[in-house]
Amino acid sequence: MSISPLELRDVDAQQGGGVLDARLTHRDREEFAQDFWGRAPLLTRGADDFSDVFSAGAVDELISRRGLRTPFLRMAKDGATLPEASFTSSAGVGASITDQVDDTAVWRGFADGATLVLQALHRTWEPVADLVTRLGTELGHPVQANAYVTPPQNRGFDHHYDVHDVFVVQIEGTKRWIIHEPVHPDPLRDQPWTDRRSDVEQAARGEAHLDTVLAPGDVLYLPRGWLHAAQAQGAVSIHLTLGVHTWTRHALAEQLTRSALAALRDDPRMRGSLPLGTEGPADELALVRERLLAALAETDPAPLFHRMRRGQARPAPLGPLAQLQAVAGLAPDTRLRLRDALEARLEGARLHTRVGWLDFPEQDLAAVRCLLDGDVHTAGDLGLERAERLLRAGVLVPAGP
Structure with missing residues (x-):
C-alpha cells in the first residue's frame, strides 16, 4: 500500500526542531528514533532547566487565580481518584458555575496527602503550550501535557501502564520511579491497563527494569505499555508528563478501511440485498471479499488520515x-x-x-x-x-x- 503524494509543504514539520534533542533526550533524532522510539525507556540526567516552562508558582497561580474547572484539575490519593465534589464549589456571585476549583478544599486535600493532577496544561499555561506545540510538530504525533504535584512520601497512582508514550519532566523535588516491562506491548487507546489488572499486579511484584529517582531537570521517556509507579521522596514533587498520542499502523488501517467502505457505497452490487432465505453469508462472501480487496488496493487513505490528524490538536492561540x-x-x-x-x-x-x-x-x-x-x-x-x-x-x- 502507498499513500499518493500530495501537493504540499507542511510548514509545521519544518519548525519544530530542537525540542527533542536539546531539551528532552540529548540524542539526535535518528538515534532516538532507531533505539528508543516505541521500543525502550530512556533516562536523561540533567536534560535541561525547565523553570521557564513550569514551577511551584505556576501551580499556585493556576489553582488560586485562574478559575479552573474540572476536568482541568483532578486529585488522587492511595491509587484512587477523589470525587470532584470534594474539591470544587460554586464560583459565587456573577458566575453560574458550580464546579470551579475550591482552593481551600484543594489545600486541605493536598495537606492530607492527595496528589494534584493539573490536566491539559497545553490549554491553560502558555509556556507548556509552546513546548507541547513544538514537540508535537517535531514528532508528527499529537502531544498533551499534565502536571503531577505530589506531597512528600506520597504516591498518586498504583502500578499501571499508559496507552500513549510519555516524557516525564521533573520540575521540582525528587520522585522515585519503578519501571517494569510491558505485559501487553504497544497497547491501543481502547486497551487500558485495567483490562489486564491481574497481569499488571503480578508483573509489578517482579524485578524492575529500572528503579531510579528523578531530580529536577531529569527526563524519562517511556513508550506506551511500560508499567510504572512513582512516589515523592523528602519534599513536594512536581513533574510534567508530556503524553504523545502516537499514530499507529492500526490507525492507518482504520482510515484505509473507512476509505474503501466509502468507495463501495457507489458499487450497485455492494448495495444490493442478500438473497432471500440465505442461512449464512458463505455464498456471498467471495464476491464481497473480492470487491473489498479491490477497493482497498485502489483507495487513497491520505485525505482522511490527515483530516483525523488535524482534528487531534488545536492551532496556536489567536487574539x-x-x-x-x-x-x-x-x-x-x-x-x-x-x-x-x-x-x-x-x-x-x-x-x-x-x-x-x-x-x-x-x-x-x-x-x-x-x-x-x-x-x-x-x-x-x-x-x-x-x-x-x-x-x-x-x-x-x-x-x-
Missing part, C-alpha cells in the same frame, strides 16, 4: 482584537505569517488547515504555496484581497514589526 486590527489596517507593507500549528496542507486547489479549508483559483496557488514556507510575507506580495481573506479565516496572523 481576536489583534486580528481585527490587522484586517482594519491592512496595507501593502503589513507583515503577515502563517498561524502556528495549523497543519496546513495544499491538496490540489484546496488549502486544508485545522481551522477549515479554502479553495483558490489557479492564479492564486503560487502565492498560497509561498505561504507554506513559514516565512514572513507582506500583504502586498500576497495580494491585499487574498491576504484579507486569509486573515479573516484565521489562517494568517500579524507578524509584528
Whole structure:
C-alpha cells in the first residue's frame, strides 16, 4: 500500500526542531528514533532547566487565580481518584458555575496527602503550550501535557501502564520511579491497563527494569505499555508528563478501511440485498471479499488520515482584537505569517488547515504555496484581497514589526 503524494509543504514539520534533542533526550533524532522510539525507556540526567516552562508558582497561580474547572484539575490519593465534589464549589456571585476549583478544599486535600493532577496544561499555561506545540510538530504525533504535584512520601497512582508514550519532566523535588516491562506491548487507546489488572499486579511484584529517582531537570521517556509507579521522596514533587498520542499502523488501517467502505457505497452490487432465505453469508462472501480487496488496493487513505490528524490538536492561540486590527489596517507593507500549528496542507486547489479549508483559483496557488514556507510575507506580495481573506479565516496572523 502507498499513500499518493500530495501537493504540499507542511510548514509545521519544518519548525519544530530542537525540542527533542536539546531539551528532552540529548540524542539526535535518528538515534532516538532507531533505539528508543516505541521500543525502550530512556533516562536523561540533567536534560535541561525547565523553570521557564513550569514551577511551584505556576501551580499556585493556576489553582488560586485562574478559575479552573474540572476536568482541568483532578486529585488522587492511595491509587484512587477523589470525587470532584470534594474539591470544587460554586464560583459565587456573577458566575453560574458550580464546579470551579475550591482552593481551600484543594489545600486541605493536598495537606492530607492527595496528589494534584493539573490536566491539559497545553490549554491553560502558555509556556507548556509552546513546548507541547513544538514537540508535537517535531514528532508528527499529537502531544498533551499534565502536571503531577505530589506531597512528600506520597504516591498518586498504583502500578499501571499508559496507552500513549510519555516524557516525564521533573520540575521540582525528587520522585522515585519503578519501571517494569510491558505485559501487553504497544497497547491501543481502547486497551487500558485495567483490562489486564491481574497481569499488571503480578508483573509489578517482579524485578524492575529500572528503579531510579528523578531530580529536577531529569527526563524519562517511556513508550506506551511500560508499567510504572512513582512516589515523592523528602519534599513536594512536581513533574510534567508530556503524553504523545502516537499514530499507529492500526490507525492507518482504520482510515484505509473507512476509505474503501466509502468507495463501495457507489458499487450497485455492494448495495444490493442478500438473497432471500440465505442461512449464512458463505455464498456471498467471495464476491464481497473480492470487491473489498479491490477497493482497498485502489483507495487513497491520505485525505482522511490527515483530516483525523488535524482534528487531534488545536492551532496556536489567536487574539481576536489583534486580528481585527490587522484586517482594519491592512496595507501593502503589513507583515503577515502563517498561524502556528495549523497543519496546513495544499491538496490540489484546496488549502486544508485545522481551522477549515479554502479553495483558490489557479492564479492564486503560487502565492498560497509561498505561504507554506513559514516565512514572513507582506500583504502586498500576497495580494491585499487574498491576504484579507486569509486573515479573516484565521489562517494568517500579524507578524509584528
